[in-house]
Structure formats: C-alpha cells, structure tokens
Amino acid sequence: MLTADSHVHSEWSWDTGGPHSEASGTMAATCEQAQRIGLPALVFTEHFDFEETWRAGTEEFPVAASRHINEAGYLVPPPLDVEGYFAAIAGCRRLFPDLTILSGVEFGQPHLVEDRARQLVDLTRFDRINGSLHTLPVGPDRAEPVTLYRWWDPDDVMSAYLDEVPAMLASTTFEVFTHLDYAVRHWPLEQAGPFDPRRFEEQFRAALRAIAESGRALEMNTRRLSSWLPQWWTEEGGRAVSFGSDAHVPTALASGFPEAQHMLEHFGFRRGRRPEHLWTR
Template identity: 25%
Template sequence: MVVINRILDYHMHSTHSWDGKSSIADMCASAIDKNISEICFTEHLAVNETDPCYGFLVSDPYSADIESCRDRFESQLTIKKGLEIGEPHLQKDKILPYVADQNIDFIIGSVHNLNGDDLTLRISGRDQIKTYTPYFRELLDCVTKGDMDVIGHFDLMKRYAFDLQGMYRHGDYEELIHEILKKAIARNIGLEINTSGFRSSSLEIFPSQTILRKYKELGGEILTVGSDSHWASMIGNNIPPVYLMLKQIGFDNVFSYTQRQPEAVTI
C-alpha cells in the first residue's frame, strides 16, 4: 500500500482575492480538518488595469491575517504567504515591490490575459492553433522574463476552450511547450500542478501528464501541487491522487517554499 506522508496545498485564494469566498481563518480551519500539514495562500495580484483583480489586494491586512492565523494554529498547520501574479513579465517595475518583499514565501506566475484580454475572449472559434499558439507564446515570454517560483496552471487555455474545441493536440505545440519547459528548468522555475482542472469540463489537471513526463525527461524536478480553492471546502481536493500519479511518473518530491527558497518534501 502506498502511504502519503504529508499533504501540502500550494494554491488557494481567500477573501483577499477578488474572487475568493472564504476568510483566511476559515480556510486554515478546513485544512486542519482535512489533515493537511501545510498550505500556501496565493492571492491574486495584477498590475494590468483591465484585470478584475487590479487594485484589490492590500498587503498590510493580508499580512495581518496570515500572522494572526500563524499564532492561532501554530501547532496544527504551517501557513505560507504567497502570490499568484498575472503576467509577471509585463510592467515589471510595478510588480517589483511585491516580489522583493522578504515576507513573501512563494510566487506563482500565471498567464490570465493576452494583450489585456481575458483568455475567454481569445478563443478563436473552433480553431485550436489560433487559440493555443498565442497562449503558449505568451507563456514562453512569461517564463523567459518573469520573476516567479512556478508556472501556474501551464495549459490553462483548455479550461476555456475545451467545450468548443475538445482536448488540444499536444503535438501541434510540442516545440513551443518544450521551449517553455527548458527555459523554466534553466531558470530554476518549477511547475505547478493545479487540480482545479478536475472541476472543469476537460476533467484533467493542469498541466497534462504528457507535459509532466516531458518535464521529467528534460531533468525538471521542482513541482508544487495546489487545489486553486476559492472556497474553504475545496482545500486539498484531489491532491492525494496527484501525488500517486507523480510517483508513477518517477517524481519523489513536491516542494515547499520559505521566503522563496524551495525545499524538497518526500511524497
């Protein structure tokens, strides 16, 4: 029997994110109920004025809530403070004060917009190539220039395009995907495995297993796993089966971050 030692959830949004529904305290309590040992809040940050989260996150109250829950749940749960930054490769001067904050443990870099448009607006009818190529190109730019610890939900476009186009054909973007993976490895940037894909119609994690296997083959090691919960009840969802899948692929660890330094945790 395979025993899972510890569960870490490294992607979640509290009411400090524009779309989060539960308080930090409620999310911590839920994590403890579910025997999760470590969580990292990754509140949305965008400096692009067209993004719905623009201007929503305020650093001081976010820090205060984290500190108060660290005191309250000290012996039961490790609580990390992170950010999910939308397009961290753009307007870097505005992002710098946030990424330079010593009290930030972990940063997810995500592409949520293309040229300021939400991804849902960039689905090109039934044409997969016109839909996914600009997305993966932007992700390559993001991982080449942005400051982040992991790439968020690598093939996120499938969340929005699947209903109209079905699953994308990996082979059509293979070169671009490999370039992204190689650049990430060269820059010590990991991949996030985001289990919210199971809640979307593709019923598949981000990134696909094909991408994860290629990452392993190219020498990639750094992985985090997150539920992308926006509700306390969803914390930890589908993380144990993902750990088992990772073991089958040949990964032995996920990573924990403290002040942006990764540390391997055996799964």
C-alpha cells in the same frame, strides 16, 4: 501524507469577493478545512495584478470579479491589501499553531509589471511567489483565453499562450510557473472537440524546456492534471514541482492531491524534508 497546497486563495483575492463580503473569513475557514483533512501546510497565494488594459466581458467572470469591470469593458483588478493580508496571516498562525501557513502571491504577467510591483510592494515579504500567465496581447490590450476563444480560432489562442511563456521567464521575481495548461481550462469543446495535447506537443515541450532551463519549478495544478504534463516536464529536464489546488473556496483545498502525488512519484519526483518544500528529482 498530503503535501502542501501551494496555490490557495482567500478573501484577500479580488475574485473571491473581498474581505468585506460574504467571502470574509475564508482564510480561517480554509485553515480549519486543512486541519480537518490532515493537510499539514498551505500557502495563501492571493492574486497580485497590475494590469491596466485587460479586456473582459462580464459573463466570463464570477460576480465578485465582475464588480471590477469598468464601463469601457476593462477589468481593473484592485490592488492586494498587503497589510490586511499579512494581519490575517498572523491571526491564522495564532489560531492554528500546528498548521504551517506560508504567505505568497499569484503574480499575473510579472514580465510586464514587475518594476511597478516592486515600487509599490516589498516582494521579499512573501514566502512564495507564483508566476501566472492569465492574459495575452490583443492589439494594444490584453485578454484572457476565455475571452479570446470567442474571437480567435482555438488553435491560435493555444499557440499564442504557449508562445508567450519564454517572454514571461525574463521576469526575475517568481519561482514557480503555475497552470501552464491555463488555456486548456476554457477550450471550446463544442466548436473544437475534445482537447488533444499532442496537437500542441512541440509548443508545450518548448515552453517546458524554457521553464526548466530557467531553473524554476512547475506547478501541478490539480484542477485538471493529466499525465502528459508531468511526463513532458520530466522529459524536457524539469527538476522540481509544486502542487496547487487553486482553491477559491475551503472545500476545494488539496483537491486531487492523492492522485497527483502518486502520479509525480511515478515520474521520479520525491517529497522534500518538509511538506511545504518543492518535490524534486
């Protein structure tokens, strides 16, 4: 049986186009897809960003997200429409009574902005808060690995990403650390060859140890899931995992889940009482 997809985006995320665009209705379509494929539960974790110094080039972003880049070259993500989002969640719960639909956010760089976020939004309303590290410091600004790979040596980007992880754990708002391999997504193959995690093993292990010691769960992001990540997580004391497809379109829902679940069973993790519960060992 499929476990819950705990990292799903809908039209309420700024990089999908927004509730008034052609992406409108993605939340309902994603629930329909869940029923079609036998997924019992999912969490809509919309982007939740408060970054003001996010340097970006338009070519790195989908058209929907590029709309939010200003003339000075900064990406200014619009705030999540919390009321609209919760109304859509309520509507989907009415339409799909057999499906477990949880609310959530993907909180970007919570260690830098959580005070402001708390002032603006009652975070206790969400069932799940995923914490994501998308940007790294570059001078007084921040930028994503995909941007930094054009400016820095690839090894320096990877190292900077992993070095920032302990700082993010100072935040008290999030319970799951998402896609620790985020910087691997845009690794510059042509310039640096295939990504070899062993070259960064000590840094990955240090980051994993810090996450485990903080008592948090690690997300198994199924966009690319390699066995070294759950292996090192287990060896560094990790006790809990969630599964997330990071789907931005309905067809990507629960992508790679059968293999990912099988892999985590191999490392001794077991499903919880309900499909939306974390897997533990």
